[in-house]
Amino acid sequence: MQKGLLIVYTGDGKGKTTAALGMAMRAAGHGLPVCFVQFIKGSWHYGELEAVKRFDGLIDLHVMGRGFTWKSEDREEDARLARQAWDFACQAVDSGRYHTVVLDEFTYLLHYGMLAVEPCLEFLARRNPDQHVVITGRYAPEALIGAADLVTEMRMIKHPLKSGVRAQRGIEF
Amino acid sequence: MQKGLLIVYTGDGKGKTTAALGMAMRAAGHGLPVCFVQFIKGSWHYGELEAVKRFDGLIDLHVMGRGFTWKSEDREEDARLARQAWDFACQAVDSGRYHTVVLDEFTYLLHYGMLAVEPCLEFLARRNPDQHVVITGRYAPEALIGAADLVTEMRMIKHPLKSGVRAQRGIEF
Structure with missing residues (x-):
């Protein structure tokens, strides 16, 4: 049995986006094209961007929205941008061009109510059965976990930023 | 404050080696060289190997031992190979040539008693203070977690191999 998986990396620990x-x-090492849709602006920096360039266009990176913050003053505008970003992701999934579509930090849009969970899950359930989708971010809703094939929770056991070490080039970004 | 971090990815979930x-x-995207020492043979396949080749020698991959199994009939030979692999890793750490040294699946050697934990931690404590070290694998001993700066536990919430889907190219390997 071979099928497209819905993979979720969630939890408060490090390594969700990094694993994706x-x-x-x-x-891409297999020559398989990947679409990486980033739902929170600013999670990728120079290191990731340069790394991706090494794969001769096999990894398409798309940065969506304006950096959803869940603290926005303008919830309507946030919801509009969230739907726009989701529509774009749906097109990537439906295009059939990609082995894997990564929806990076997508869970926040669900968690903070910028998108309704059920229609998103219905879309994912209807997708091409070969299509792998990877979703990352904290607070994955229970219904998403229920729908997923493979779920890993990254739990923060210890974090150096709590002990005064600042983010470092090549490590945090 | 800037310093070399000891980073641990442990737990029974997916994404430890992938995050590393x-x-x-x-x-490598920053142009910073990395040494990736693999303590369990066979965790890397074609996809990873081809991906690494894209970085023009910035990522050195070294495969150690004969695939420690913790079920070996010959514990003395295992311990000898484990020490040999550890010595190699120590040289990589001491060489000063690498921004980051990854000890992939290293925890098993500690967990299964092929190496003593304390001397390993003493070596890591004495290393160059700028040197980042990343250790992956299940069953990270408590003392290693105590010594680390950043620890993430990958917890398996759901796994498709349990529901009969076999490992797939570009996903599992």
């Missing part, structure tokens, strides 16, 4: 990045590069 | 791979490629 590793998966993207592994697929 | 993502970190290696992110550092």
